[in-house]
Amino acid sequence: MLNWTRHRRAAVAPVTAATLLLLTACGAQVQPQSGEGTGTTTVNRCGEPVEYTVPQRAVVYEGGSADKMFALGLTEHVHGYVMPPANPPVSESPWASEYEKVEFLSDDLLNRELVVDAGADFVVAGWNSGFSDSRGITPEILDTLGIQSFLHAESCFNYPGHPERHTPFDGLYTDLERLGEIFGVPDRASKLIAEYQDKVDAVREQAPGGDPVPVFLYDSGTDKPLSAASQVPPNDIIRIAGGTNIFGDVDARWFEASWEAVVEAQPEVVIILDYGDQPAEDKIAFLKNNPVTANIPAVEQDRFFVLDYNEAISSPRIVDGLEKFAEYLRDDVRHG
Template sequence: MSGAPVDLDNCGTTVSVGTPPERLVTLNQGATQVALALGLESRMAGTAYLDDAVPEKWKAAYDSVPVLSKEYPTKEKLLASRPDFLYASYASAFTDKAVGSREELRGQGIPSYVSPFGCSDKSKVAPTTWQAMWGELNDVAKVFGVTERATAIQRGQEQQLAQLGATAAGKGLKVLWFDSDTKTPFVGAGHGGPQLVLDAVGAANVFGDLPGGWQNVSWEKVVAADPDAVVIADADWDTAQSKIDYLQGDPVLSKLTAVQRKAFVVVPFSESTPGVLLADGAARVSAGLSRLHQGS
């Protein structure tokens, strides 16, 4: 473990640490999973805010870390854990409604890092690319002096993506990525995690021409697109089964090709957003689309 001082530019804020932190608190599931992937559980003083289940491969490590809150902890609860570094996936963690501003916390001797995909200043948000995801992983690894672990994860994911590309399980398939909202469905657009996954498996995103990572669309546009398959996000706050029930119960949507064929691929929400699990999401979608091709 390296003990060299680190200075990073993070969302327009300079993050400085003199020695690797020993009492990390993660404030969103994405951040928690990066920390666990890097093997930092013994240096975690707390965690908060899950969207879905922590993968089995990290469950024992996760269970060894105190859970401070179901969502964001209060400032008092956070400070009681005596953190020396904070890491969040979204800038919403650092508001007065949550744990306080990054500036306020820095004044108390607690530096922080926000995922480059979750900056409060939209002009600072990183483009959604695999390289940017590995950049976040490497940033955190530098802070904690474990850069060799980040390098190994990146190499493994590069190999995984190469294999998925060679398999091209989505070739010839039009796919809808359905995240949430049954009134005006919130879907994967052309510049986010879903697009990266669908590109990785060779599938066409029916809303890939829309800007941003996610967009609300109309059901009329979904019907016009008539996807061959639907990837459905599964989250604690909006389960995949509730969305499948809606599609199958609607008199119009139930006639879609994908719904008639029950061509659903369920993906945990945490595997649909830019982060250390997105490559696993691509593998899951690839496996699901392969089964559809086989008619099972």
């Protein structure tokens, strides 16, 4: 994954100790609310309890952040989105009609000036793919500006100071639950999570038997390949579908591997990560023409599966990516 290093507040309701509800699943304390758009909520942000008022002008970075908000029916709380070139066109999103209702702010990297100029009261992004020490936009900096922020739980693995660890799919569920609490729509979030969990369970039940198929995810790179380790969604996609990630024992997120390690693992399937400025066709051509990789089983047998960028980052669309890859393993690989 490329390292894209990709204030109005609602009225605060009175707090009483008797009315606080402890949400152990995601570390949230919630005041009873009269409806969406009111109240305050304390929710963990990568292990750090943070008090939120209901945002009205959210800025979302990349498709995963936007899609979580849209999937929860929170479009009216989104002021605009920032979409770097890696992301496929928003017209291809299942929520294309929701993108049309909010403002396109920039195709640049997330930065403090953009957020301030937009009058944002809430920013949703991941750590290092959005929030960044080097670019001077971190949750702590935004706190000092009175701008609330939300970090994808999956990216807390790298977040300094207040780390949490989630498997990638559990990270998605955690994000939806926490956003549901912040915006006062917990029932909506619970229903959506249950729908996604049912789909994941159905894939798991249909996974082919026998030894798991070894799978290599190719993100980018020619001298060395950038690939997926254990802490990013493709690892869960591969595992739940019935394969095994050849770098699934690496305790990291996206990392630089070696071609020697790829060849040694003899992957039978290559997942190609497809995004804007590096088309899948070019990556496949490189693997076929590179003498180091031309003879690995997946390349020899032309077993390439193209995974959309937004099906590989923390997003509701990872469920779509799982279903598609599971079907590929069942039909094209096991019975091909």
